[in-house]
Amino acid sequence: MTIGPEGCLDLVGHHVEGWAWLPAKPDRRLRVEILFDDPPIRVEVLADRHRPDLEAAGKGDGRHGFAVPLPASLIGREPVVNVCLPDFPNARLRGTPRRAILALGFVTLRTIRPLGTDLDRLRDFLAGMVRLNGGCADTAVPGMRDLQVWLAGGGDRCWLVAERGSRIVGHCRIGPGWPAQATSRALTLGIELHPDVHGFGLGRQLMLAAHRWASGRCARLELATLPHNARALALYRGLGYVDLGTAALPETGEIHRRMAIGLAAPCGSAWNAKRGITLVG
Known part of the structure; x- marks a missing residue:
């Protein structure tokens, strides 16, 4: 062949x-x-x-x-x-x-709404990211019902999106799941940005918004990333995440770097997850 x-x-x-x-x-x-x-x-x-x-x-x-x-x-x-x-x-x-985006401009961070139009746009973004990386969107993207069930699962989960105009350019999901242990007081964070908006500091702002939401809801956040993803590792370490060693992705056995950050109790009123945050690039 x-x-x-x-x-x-x-x-x-x-x-x-x-x-x-x-x-x-x-x-x-x-x-x-x-x-x-x-x-x-x-x-x-x-x-x-x-x-x-x-x-x-x-x-x-x-x-x-x-x-x-x-x-x-x-x-x-x-x-x-x-x-x-x-x-x-x-x-x-x-x-x-x-x-080719040379100036980021205004970006809004907000929680996803469990509505058809919002979830359709999120699924379109996830499918586009899979295709961009050479994968099959039909098998890699959760269905509408799966998204609705996850969002309705309880107060220990949140799904943030970053919007530039009418376009979703990134997302961050916080909730139970691998690599955090079910018996721990940790939640798992997963983040993904469209490569068009890399290099503007948006990933850091999205993660800080996730930290504010999670403060008071869990003792720490955990995440996993591929060991060769230098950009992601630099971001996580710069935010204070510590290395917990390696962990194998249950579905494939692929080795990831496991990291975690402890969260302090929130100061003053908790971050309002329904409020949009406007950033200037």
Whole structure:
């Protein structure tokens, strides 16, 4: 069986960066075509930049990266960016398509409402994230009924979303479940941001909002992340999370890094989970 090309669109902003390589011919440098907006501005480059992370991951000699600046004519806009491999027209790079966001602007954090329209939008966001990472949304995204049951489960759970205009760009779920032990006074936190809004501090603000909600409801929060997710590890450690060692994801056995933070009792009135929080990027 022939193994096709691999690759990912890693960064979209003032520069567009990613990588592409062909495992069957690890020394080959692939042609990459970047398409900005529709009708597209096309830029073709060779994926031949050296990236130590690719070399460390066993991607040939690591010389499979590419980077191009955002065209000057698109500065001030938020163009959709896609990446194609001209020699492999059926191939798709992970992380595509993306939107080039240079200024975050206003973002509202609020709790999800257990209504059809709210849950439909949340499911659309979750499905989009699965597809962006190359997964199957049909099996990886919970159904409407599952979401409703979880939200109605009690006062020990909360689901926050971050909205930029009419678009959900991130979510944070707090409640019982792995890796927190059922017999402990801990709740589990899970967070996910769309890569379009990485680098603006939104993940930190979303987690701080979760901490405020959880204060007084549990003694600590726990989370699990992949050991190679340097961005997430830096965020969690910067917020005060401590390392509890490794833990295997029950469904797959995949090894994660388990972390936790102790929560102080809330000062003054508890955070009102129904109130929107507006942030300025």
